[in-house]
Amino acid sequence: xxxxxxxxxxxxxxxxxxxxxxxxxxxxxxxxxxxxxxxxxxxxxxxxxxxxxxxxxxxxxxxxxxxxxxxxxxxxxxxxxxxxxxxxxxxxxxxxxxxxxxxxxxxxxxxxxxxxxxxxxxxxxxxxxxxxxxxxxxxxxxxxxxxxxxxxxxxxxxxxxxxxxxxxxxxxxxxxxxxxxxxxxxxxxxxxxxxxxxxxxxxxxxxxxxxxxxxxxxxxxxxxxxxxxxxxxxxxxxxxxxxxxxxxxxxxxxxxxxxxxxxxxxxxxxxxxxxxxxxxxxxxxxxxxxxxxxxxxxxxxxxxxxxxxxxxxxxxxxxxxxxxxxxxxxxxxxxxxxxxxxxxxxxxxxxxxxxxxxxxxxxxxxxxxxxxxxxxxxxxxxxxxxxxxxxxxxxxxxxxxxxxxxxxxxxxxxxxxxxxxxxxxxxxxxxxxxxxxxxxxxxxxxxxxxxxxxxxxxxxxxxxxxxxxxxxxxxxxxxxxxx
Ligand SMILES: [Fe+2]
Ligand SMILES: [Fe+2]
Numbered sequence: 001x002x003x004x005x006x007x008x009x010x011x012x013x014x015x016x017x018x019x020x021x022x023x024x025x026x027x028x029x030x031x032x033x034x035x036x037x038x039x040x041x042x043x044x045x046x047x048x049x050x051x052x053x054x055x056x057x058x059x060x061x062x063x064x065x066x067x068x069x070x071x072x073x074x075x076x077x078x079x080x081x082x083x084x085x086x087x088x089x090x091x092x093x094x095x096x097x098x099x100x101x102x103x104x105x106x107x108x109x110x111x112x113x114x115x116x117x118x119x120x121x122x123x124x125x126x127x128x129x130x131x132x133x134x135x136x137x138x139x140x141x142x143x144x145x146x147x148x149x150x151x152x153x154x155x156x157x158x159x160x161x162x163x164x165x166x167x168x169x170x171x172x173x174x175x176x177x178x179x180x181x182x183x184x185x186x187x188x189x190x191x192x193x194x195x196x197x198x199x200x201x202x203x204x205x206x207x208x209x210x211x212x213x214x215x216x217x218x219x220x221x222x223x224x225x226x227x228x229x230x231x232x233x234x235x236x237x238x239x240x241x242x243x244x245x246x247x248x249x250x251x252x253x254x255x256x257x258x259x260x261x262x263x264x265x266x267x268x269x270x271x272x273x274x275x276x277x278x279x280x281x282x283x284x285x286x287x288x289x290x291x292x293x294x295x296x297x298x299x300x301x302x303x304x305x306x307x308x309x310x311x312x313x314x315x316x317x318x319x320x321x322x323x324x325x326x327x328x329x330x331x332x333x334x335x336x337x338x339x340x341x342x343x344x345x346x347x348x349x350x351x352x353x354x355x356x357x358x359x360x361x362x363x364x365x366x367x368x369x370x371x372x373x374x375x376x377x378x379x380x381x382x383x384x385x386x387x388x389x390x391x392x393x394x395x396x397x398x399x400x401x402x403x404x405x406x407x408x409x410x411x412x413x414x415x416x417x418x419x420x421x422x423x424x425x426x427x428x429x430x431x432x433x434x435x436x437x438x439x440x441x442x443x444x445x446x447x448x449x450x451x452x453x454x455x456x457x458x459x460x461x462x463x464x465x466x467x468x469x470x471x472x473x474x475x476x477x478x479x480x481x482x483x
Contacts, residue, residue, distance in 0.1 A: 007061050008081055015081030017062060018165070029168040030082075033179055037161075040183045041076065044131045046153055048138065050076055053480040054150045055469065059083050059158075062241050070470045072480065078154045082165045085240035093231035094330050095337040096323035103233040107170045111322045115232055116171050118325060120178050121195055122223060123163030124185065126156045128199035129212070131187035136209055139449035141459030145206070147469065147478035148252045152213060155245045162238045170234065197407060198303040205445045206462075207260060207288060211300035214253030214380055219307040221246050222328060222373045229326025254380045259463040261384045263287055265391035266463070276388075276395045283444055287461045290388070290395050292445070295437045297397060298418055301377065302405035308370040310409045311346045317362040327365065328372040344368055347402060348410050354403055354420060374399065405436060453481060 008017045013031060020027045042050070054075060057068035062085050091103040107115055130153045140146035160182060167175035185192050188200045198216055203209055224246060228239040264287040268276060271285055282289035309316070319325035320339070327333060335342065342361035347354055361368070377399060384397050401420030403411040415428035418435050433441070452459045456475035468476055 008059065008083060010060075010079065010081075014161075015079045016083070016165075018082050018084055020082065023169070026165070026169045029176055029179075030165065033164060033168070033176075033183075036180065036183050037080075037157075038076065040127065041157065044127070044134060044186065045157070046075065046130075046137050046150060047134050049146075049150070049479070049481065050074065055147055055472075055476075055478045056151055056154060057470070059241075059245070062086060062244075064244065067244065075150060075154060078157070080154070080158045080161045082161060083158075083241050084234065084237035087233065087237060091233060091236075093323040094229055095326045096231070096321050097338070098231055098323040099337050101231075101323075103231050103236070105233055107232060111232075111324055112171070114319060114322060115235070115324055116167070116175065116178065118227065118319065119163050119166050119235065120182070122227065123160055123167070123178075123182050124195045125199050125220060126159040126163065127182060128185075128187045128194040128196075129216070130156050131194075132199065132201070132203040132212070133209060136203065136206060139206065139451050140453075141206060141449075141462045142452050142457060142464070143455060143478040143481075144458075144465060144468065144476075145256070145462075146453075149209065150479070152217075152249050152252060155249070158245070159242050162242060166234060166238060197306055201303060204442060205449050206256070207293070207296050207445055208300070210253045210256030210260065211296050212253070213249045214257060215297075215300040215304040215377065216307070217246060217249040217253065218376060219304045219373060221250065222308075222369050222376070225328050226325050226330075226369060229330040231323030254383065255465060256462075257293070257380065258383055258387060259465065260288055260461065261290070261293065261387050261397075262463040263461055264290060264293070265388055265393060268393070269391055276393050286448065288445060288448065290393075290397070292437065292441050294397055295433075295435060295441060298400045298405065299436045301399055304373075305370060305402060306406060306408040308373065308409075309366045311348070311367040311370070312359055312363050312410075313366050314363060316365040317360075320362060320365055328369055346410075349414060352422070354411075354416075354422070370402075374402075400435070453479075 008015050012021050012027065014020060051074060053072040055070060056073045056078065057070050058079055059067050059081065060069050061067045062083055093099060093101050093103055133149060133153060136149055137146060140149060164179045164182065167179045185194050187194045188202065193200045203212055221243065224239040224243050228236050228243065230236045267285040267287040268282060273281055276282065276290045279289045279291055330337065339361040343358040344361040344364035344367060345356045346359045346364050346367045348357045350357065381397055381399065388395050400418035401416060403416035403420050404418050406412050415423050415425060417423060448461045450459065455477050458464050464474060468474065469478065
């Protein structure tokens with residue numbers, strides 16, 4: 001078992017490393033769910049290209065040294081499988097009231113509802129992003145980018161399978177019902193929307209896609225990290241393997257934005273433009289001006305902050321106490337992992353002023369995870385700003401203040417500028433499009449979204465990548481569209 005778990009059994013209809021062929025009941029439940037999933041994929045998955053051959057990676061092992069194989073695959077033939085990271089021997093619960101006790105291999109009865117809810121919320125985000133991105137194939141700036149989009153999409157599909165496996169194996173009938181519901185909700189649907197706000201927003205263009213994979217998939221990373229600490233071992237192992245795939249999604253976002261910024265700077269330089277805020281002049285070159293990139297960034301970052309929930313939350317405290325959801329890098333933190341007497345600083349609105357308040361660390365766990373997220377986000381900004389300064393421009397992309405453009409938590413009822421200055425509604429309404437994209441900004445970006453499908457060719461608003469996928473050369477045919 002311990003040896004085999006590294007490699008994936010592809011002999012069953014559903015590839016897996018959890019010995020499904022010996023687990024008849026769960027195999028039957030998953031096989032029963034499979035047709036609904038395929039229907040969902042054909043209705044809500046990428047529009048078009050279903051018969052194209054796409055150069056995709058498929059997980060064939062969970063060995064971190066080599067877990068993926070690259071080959072041409074038609075997306076509906078992708079082998080969506082159930083893959084868990086290897087079980088750690090004698091793993092103990094690393095935090096909360098059960099600190100030091102053996103990790104659970106079955107769901108503890110008292111935490112069943114809480115666990116199911118967390119798994120459903122995570123599961124709901126996976127198909128949601130596929131739905132949000134389904135139209136983008138039509139306007140891909142290159143075959144390379146088209147392939148990356150589809151790679152992200154099939155893997156989000158696999159992440160849905162990962163959560164459905166947990167529901168069907170460990171939660172009996174209500175788990176199966178939740179699994180069906182995950183296929184029923186639709187991103188942006190008025191009657192039956194996805195569970196979280198950012199997953200009901202449109203992803204209208206490729207800059208949004210890159211921002212989404214950079215900022216929103218990174219929220220996913222933080223959530224998966226905290227669930228990977230879970231005392232419920234199957235959840236921990238599932239999330240650990242998902243994180244290896246997730247890294248590529250954020251890579252797509254980070255390098256995508258880098259390439260857009262790069263191209264804009266090159267075009268401005270070539271045209272002798274010295275002021276990067278001269279939007280009209282820059283747009284006339286057919287590239288996306290830096291102020292518009294900043295607005296998109298403001299939008300996606302603030303939507304993603306909302307995904308962390310309220311800064312002060314008893315749910316978060318309960319999940320931690322229960323040993324269900326830990327902190328980012330919990331096992332590396334040097335403290336008692338119980339947080340009984342600790343405090344954590346939280347930005348709150350006190351008498352109309354943004355103020356730091358020390359809160360019990362237990363109830364401030366969402367805030368802490370969000371702070372970790374913000375630190376993680378900064379890395380990309382350093383890279384993008386390096387591109388801008390190397391090109392000789394003084395412009396700097398920045399993360400907006402956490403009070404800016406929020407729909408959840410302490411600042412949901414106020415307005416603030418990206419610098420964190422509180423303003424009234426009238427000022428917000430008058431000035432909001434200095435900070436978040438306007439319809440005209442969206443229309444301009446949309447006007448650039450013309451598909452480029454020639455081998456090795458790229459749309460004029462984005463630079464080619466430095467290296468190809470799996471070290472393929474620049475003229476590699478990542479998607480064979482005519483098949
Ligand atoms: Fe995912
Ligand atoms: Fe992702």
